[in-house]
Amino acid sequence: EVQLVESGGGLVQPGGSLRLSCAASGFTFSSYWMHWVRQTPGKGLVWVSRINRDGSSTTYGDSVKGRFTISRDNAKNTLYLQMNSLRAEDTAVYYCGRDRDPAVVDYWGQGTLVTVSS
Amino acid sequence: DIVMTQSPDSLAVSLGERATIDCKSSRSLLYSSNNKNYLAWYQQKPGQPPKLLIYWASTRESGVPDRFSGSGSGTDFTLTISSLQAEDVAVYFCQQYLSNPLTFGGGTKVEIK
Numbered sequence: 512e513v514q515l516v517e518s519g520g521g522l523v524q525p526g527g528s529l530r531l532s533c534a535a536s537g538f539t540f541s542s543y544w545m546h547w548v549r550q551t552p553g554k555g556l557v558w559v560s561r562i563n564r565d566g567s568s569t570t571y572g573d574s575v576k577g578r579f580t581i582s583r584d585n586a587k588n589t590l591y592l593q594m595n596s597l598r599a600e601d602t603a604v605y606y607c608g609r610d611r612d613p614a615v616v617d618y619w620g621q622g623t624l625v626t627v628s629s
Numbered sequence: 630d631i632v633m634t635q636s637p638d639s640l641a642v643s644l645g646e647r648a649t650i651d652c653k654s655s656r657s658l659l660y661s662s663n664n665k666n667y668l669a670w671y672q673q674k675p676g677q678p679p680k681l682l683i684y685w686a687s688t689r690e691s692g693v694p695d696r697f698s699g700s701g702s703g704t705d706f707t708l709t710i711s712s713l714q715a716e717d718v719a720v721y722f723c724q725q726y727l728s729n730p731l732t733f734g735g736g737t738k739v740e741i742k
Contacts (some may be wrong), residue, residue, distance in 0.1 A: 614726035619678035
């Protein structure tokens with residue numbers, strides 16, 4: 512059974528940093544591209560970032576480019592999202608997702624809540 | 630960026646009746662090289678993550694009931710629930726995956742009348 516479990520969310524002050532993790536199991540992690548998608552409470556879905564199988568290629572949404580970094584450790588079956596210079600508008604539930612080629616998210620984690628507030 | 634616009638924002642349908650959700654993209658999602666539409670539909674129930682229902686505009690994900698169907702091409706797409714069941718109460722999102730950034734529609738909330 513495919514499982515994705517996010518962790519690392521919490522309350523952080525504006526300008527602060529946070530690193531999210533996503534532990535994957537039930538599939539060959541290194542064979543799949545992976546995504547981060549966020550959802551503002553009560554609002555819609557916004558794609559954040561995507562990484563290829565070996566971590567050599569990454570893409571980002573405009574709102575996080577230059578502040579967030581996606582990475583992965585295939586030996587640990589774990590996806591990461593390093594978030595720097597956080598803003599109030601980054602407050603959201605962050606989901607990791609497995610990519611179904613070309614870029615459909617076929618499995619989603621339960622999400623982790625990030626709150627940016629002073 | 631490709632803008633995805635869904636309508637209506639919400640709809641209430643009686644049990645057993647048809648529910649129809651529309652999704653429009655700001656440019657064509659039909660890729661001429663393979664004649665495929667890069668459009669997916671997701672279902673999100675309260676307190677849960679989204680679940681993939683349909684991709685390539687009309688291909689049902691494994692395990693998804695056949696009362697869910699997707700149609701359309703180019704810039705205009707539709708998700709149809711042929712006979713609404715109580716467990717179908719959810720928010721439905723469309724998503725384009727033709728180009729980066731991937732973008733989602735604003736969502737349509739489906740309720741029981």
